[in-house]
Amino acid sequence: DAGVIQSPRHEVTEMGQEVTLRCKPISGHDYLFWYRQTMMRGLELLIYFNNNVPIDDSGMPEDRFSAKMPNASFSTLKIQPSEPRDSAVYFCASSLGSTAATNEKLFFGSGTQLSVL
């Protein structure tokens, strides 16, 4: 398996534009997570899905952020409109089963470096 695949690797956009980040989880994994990493706040969980259903989106900063998972092999994180403070690295991760289970591990993608000018 190629691992968790994210695209694009880098995204530069102007304030006010819509940004869409993409993620393909590892085949067979039924949990998918979106994290954001900044120098100030470190790694923060934004939202996670189980079997394509959003379970916890309490980490989504505001209504400008939305995430979807239309099928088991694809998820998007959309920011509309984007703002400079959204500049960060966004990671997608997947796991085989519930991370409440005792032996689950997260597998991370390489991330998307987003710069909003």
Place this chain on the structure above:
Amino acid sequence: DAKTTQPTSMDCAEGRAANLPCNHSTISGNEYVYWYRQIHSQGPQYIIHGLKNNETNEMASLIITEDRKSSTLILPHATLRDTAVYYCIVRPSYGQNFVFGPGTRLSVLP
């Protein structure tokens, strides 16, 4: 959630063992200790995890004290490629989430 405390940074000479401590004094009986690391510009990578027994795999060893209030990740022969931020995480028994703290920045020096 059980909180973890780690030193901000550490240095280690190449070829020597790197011992990274983690304090988790409020850990609950059914919570596991996980270690991840993040090499610059990459996503975090799983290293090892354990409940109360010491664990070893091809990457590292995990030593958990008998009272479970602290643990140590050991990289037996550190290389330059082990330079990374190392995160110690105690996973909430009721949660679905891994909560990452600031971690320890390990620099392996030639």
